Amino acid sequence: xxxxxxxxxxxxxxxxxxxxxxxxxxxxxxxxxxxxxxxxxxxxxxxxxxxxxxxxxxxxxxxxxxxxxxxxxxxxxxxxxxxxxxxxxxxxxxxxxxxxxxxxxxxxxxxxxxxxxxxxxxxxxxxxxxxxxxxxxxxxxxxxxxxxxxxxxxxxxxxxxxxxxxxxxxxxxxxxxxxxxxxxxxxxxxxxxxxxxxxxxxxxxxxxxxxxxxxxxxxxxxxxxxxxxxxxxxxxxxxxxxxxxxxxxxxxxxxxxxxxxxxxxxxxxxxxxxxxxxxxxxxxxxxxxxxxxxxxxxxxxxxxxxxxxxxxxxxxxxxxxxxxxxxxxxxxxxxxxxxxxxxxxxxxxxxxxxxxxxxxxxxxxxxxxxxxxxxxxxxxxxxxxxxxxxxxxxxxxxxxxxxxxxxxxxxxxxxxxxxxxxxxxxxxxxxxxxxxxxxxxxxxxxxxxxxxxxxxxxxxxxxxxxxxxxxxxxxxxxxxxxxxxxxxxxxxxxxxxxxxxxxxxxxxxxxxxxxxxxxxxxxxxxxxxxxxxxxxxxxxxxxxxxxxxxxxxxxxxxxxxxxxxxxxxxxxxxxxxxxxxxxxxxxxxxxxxxxxxxxxxxxxxxxxxxxxxxxxxxx
Numbered sequence: 001x002x003x004x005x006x007x008x009x010x011x012x013x014x015x016x017x018x019x020x021x022x023x024x025x026x027x028x029x030x031x032x033x034x035x036x037x038x039x040x041x042x043x044x045x046x047x048x049x050x051x052x053x054x055x056x057x058x059x060x061x062x063x064x065x066x067x068x069x070x071x072x073x074x075x076x077x078x079x080x081x082x083x084x085x086x087x088x089x090x091x092x093x094x095x096x097x098x099x100x101x102x103x104x105x106x107x108x109x110x111x112x113x114x115x116x117x118x119x120x121x122x123x124x125x126x127x128x129x130x131x132x133x134x135x136x137x138x139x140x141x142x143x144x145x146x147x148x149x150x151x152x153x154x155x156x157x158x159x160x161x162x163x164x165x166x167x168x169x170x171x172x173x174x175x176x177x178x179x180x181x182x183x184x185x186x187x188x189x190x191x192x193x194x195x196x197x198x199x200x201x202x203x204x205x206x207x208x209x210x211x212x213x214x215x216x217x218x219x220x221x222x223x224x225x226x227x228x229x230x231x232x233x234x235x236x237x238x239x240x241x242x243x244x245x246x247x248x249x250x251x252x253x254x255x256x257x258x259x260x261x262x263x264x265x266x267x268x269x270x271x272x273x274x275x276x277x278x279x280x281x282x283x284x285x286x287x288x289x290x291x292x293x294x295x296x297x298x299x300x301x302x303x304x305x306x307x308x309x310x311x312x313x314x315x316x317x318x319x320x321x322x323x324x325x326x327x328x329x330x331x332x333x334x335x336x337x338x339x340x341x342x343x344x345x346x347x348x349x350x351x352x353x354x355x356x357x358x359x360x361x362x363x364x365x366x367x368x369x370x371x372x373x374x375x376x377x378x379x380x381x382x383x384x385x386x387x388x389x390x391x392x393x394x395x396x397x398x399x400x401x402x403x404x405x406x407x408x409x410x411x412x413x414x415x416x417x418x419x420x421x422x423x424x425x426x427x428x429x430x431x432x433x434x435x436x437x438x439x440x441x442x443x444x445x446x447x448x449x450x451x452x453x454x455x456x457x458x459x460x461x462x463x464x465x466x467x468x469x470x471x472x473x474x475x476x477x478x479x480x481x482x483x484x485x486x487x488x489x490x491x492x493x494x495x496x497x498x499x500x501x502x503x504x505x506x507x508x509x510x511x512x513x514x515x516x517x518x519x520x521x522x523x524x525x526x527x528x529x530x531x532x533x534x535x536x537x538x539x540x541x542x543x544x545x546x547x548x549x550x551x552x553x554x555x556x557x558x559x560x561x562x563x564x565x566x567x568x569x570x571x572x573x574x575x576x577x578x579x580x581x582x583x584x585x586x587x588x589x590x591x592x593x594x595x596x597x598x599x600x601x602x603x604x605x606x607x608x609x610x611x612x613x614x615x616x617x618x619x
Contacts, residue, residue: 003137003238003249004217006099006128007069008209011081012166014121018082020074021169022206024213026196063099069128072096081105081124088122091142100131102141106149108156110163123152123162125209136251137238144222144234148212151230161227165205172198219243221326223279233282240327244271245408248346254613258331259321261610264303264313265581267334268320270296271327271406280326285319292319298402299335331611332405333412333577335398337382338587340605341375344411344615355407363400371400378413378605411615413605414575417590419565421545421600530555537562542600551596560593570601575608 009023063071081103083092088107093100103126110119125148127141155161176195200206204227211224212232220239225231241250270277274293281289288311295308306316323329333339348355349372359368374384381401385394404410531553535543551557564570569579576590594601607615 002130002133003220003236004067005141005213006064006067006130008213009077009081009101009124009126009128010205010209011078011124011126012121013082013124015119018078019170019173020078020081021166022196022199022203022209023069023074023077024196024200024206024210025068061097063097064130069099077126081126083122083124085120085122092124092126093138093142095131098131100129100133100138102127102129102138102145104142104146104149106153108153108162123149125149125152134238134249134251136253137236140236140238140252144212144236147232147234151226151232154230155227158229159227162205165203168203169199169206172202221280231282233280235280235326237325237327243327244406245346246348250614252325255325258610258613259317259324261613262302262317262320262331263578263581263610264306265301265333265577266610267298267301267332268296268305268323268329269298269332269402269405270323270329277323277328280328281319281322285322288315289319292316298332301334330405330408330614333414333608333611335381335401337385338380340378340380340413340415341401341410342378342413343372343375344408346615347372347409348407349409355409358407359400359403362403363396366400372404372409375410408615411607412611414577414608415603415605416572416575417570417579417594418572418602418604419542419570419600420602421542527555531558534558534562537566545600546597549597549599557593557596560589561597564593572604 007023007025010021012019012021061071063069065071080094080096081092081101083105085107088105090104092103092105095101103124105122105124108121108123110121125145127145129138129141152162156163173195176198196206200210208224208226212222215222215224216236216239220236220242222232222234237252237255238249242248274296277289277293278286291309291311292305295305297305300308302316302320303313306313309316311319320329320331324331343349349369356368359371360366381397384397401410534555535547535552535558538546546552546558546561552561564579564583567583568574569583576587579585579590580587594603
């Protein structure tokens with residue numbers, strides 16, 4: 001895989017010369033070990049020297065075998081990466097054939113008894129990657145090389161760790177070279193497998209490098225300690241997220257877009273056991289993470305969890321973002337009866353997938369394909385339950401939905417509202433309003449491709465009652481968070497949003513505030529004057545379309561319509577759950593409003609962009 005490292009190389013350079021101290025892995029297949037030159041195919045092939053082979057090698061030459069680096073000798077690698085001081089503390093990148101080398105060389109100062117006796121040496125931790133690795137992968141490895149350099153520099157200043165390890169490595173090489181020279185009667189040999197075996201056995205720095213390589217190649221997650229002092233935590237998201245979605249590479253930029261779109265009404269779903277979470281945070285963040293875990297529940301919003309955990313919402317954002325980046329959690333909307341789900345576009349339901357067996361193990365007597373077939377078309381949880389159903393069966397359904405969300409088999413669809421008015425030619429006359437010209441549906445920035453009709457817009461038949469949040473309870477890290485008693489009980493709790501309205505755009509807030517300021521003056525009018533005043537908020541052609549609707553004669557309905565229209569909620573960019581949260585409304589109120597103004601309001605179901613970015617849509 002292009003995200004896996006081919007090799008990790010440690011090179012030092014000082015006044016005594018350049019040297020490759022260690023590389024891992026070093027046990028490449030025997031037939032490829034000592035070859036730096038391409039094989040001669042004919043007697044007339046031109047043999048290039050080791051000095052110019054890297055510049056003049058034909059493009060067909062490969063330095064990768066079995067996902068390992070080969071064909072470049074240790075002497076050449078030492079020459080390439082023993083950089084000058086001017087190149088230290090910045091990005092170093094070099095491409096050789098089909099291999100890309102990335103590092104952050106570090107300049108280390110050795111303080112003597114006085115300032116004049118101070119000396120310097122350079123250390124370079126180099127990652128060999130596939131040349132076609134993406135820019136984001138290269139960037140991640142550069143950042144890791146930089147962090148390793150900082151850790152080594154810190155330990156060198158604290159305890160002289162790096163100098164001691166270098167001396168031990170050089171000593172091992174000299175001993176092996178001397179033994180080989182004596183054995184071969186004067187024939188010297190460079191560093192080979194046996195010297196690296198010795199170094200790996202005796203030097204903790206070599207063991208540190210080996211652990212990094214193995215963890216990056218298997219999980220993409222690092223949590224290793226250098227010299228029993230400095231802990232290095234690092235995530236390669238392109239690799240880590242493949243544990244849940246094999247074969248799909250999720251770039252850090254994709255995760256960042258999701259996290260930047262987080263709102264207080266979103267929820268979190270853990271993908272691993274809570275006991276596995278503490279490995280991915282530094283000790284300074286462990287206490288807050290424990291507080292969040294104690295309050296965690298997939299039926300709660302981030303705001304509710306922040307309140308229950310006594311944390312600021314911004315701290316919850318940071319913790320949740322960290323867990324998502326480390327593939328420990330994903331973003332969902334809190335589980336509700338009204339949630340509509342459909343099979344995810346990248347659901348791994350092929351015959352080679354083992355998810356069916358895992359599902360049957362988790363839920364004995366149940367078939368994954370039978371359960372997920374209920375979501376072949378967009379379906380709400382409420383459609384799959386009945387009031388007469390035993391609470392335990394409702395809880396079991398909730399557990400199965402959560403399991404399918406954890407394995408990216410389901411995607412939630414949200415209901416969006418779009419203002420689309422039907423116009424007559426003579427109705428759409430340009431109209432001046434201050435410095436703005438209003439033309440036909442001028443306020444609308446984008447429209448759906450198709451209109452489902454101006455007279456009948458079918459509304460979801462689901463109930464408007466969200467799931468009840470279970471009573472507060474404490475649990476240990478090993479306790480099952482979703483017992484069989486988890487029920488789909490209903491609740492009439494109105495969402496709270498007083499402290500988080502800033503998540504809506506500034507223009508929308510300004511429009512909403514303006515509408516609110518006019519409430520008092522409108523309240524003192526009679527009904528006819530109220531209606532005229534409210535209709536005046538719309539452009540001329542939109543006003544005529546709305547005035548033809550019977551619901552427009554009700555001041556309360558028209559006031560809510562005008563308020564949401566002015567706030568920009570009817571442009572197809574905000575789903576019902578978002579409007580409910582920021583406008584402190586019930587779902588039933590919104591659905592009734594859409595039904596009453598169905599001649600100008602259409603609804604459609606699609607995914608939340610913040611969450612959908614973590615899914616891959618097949619081309």
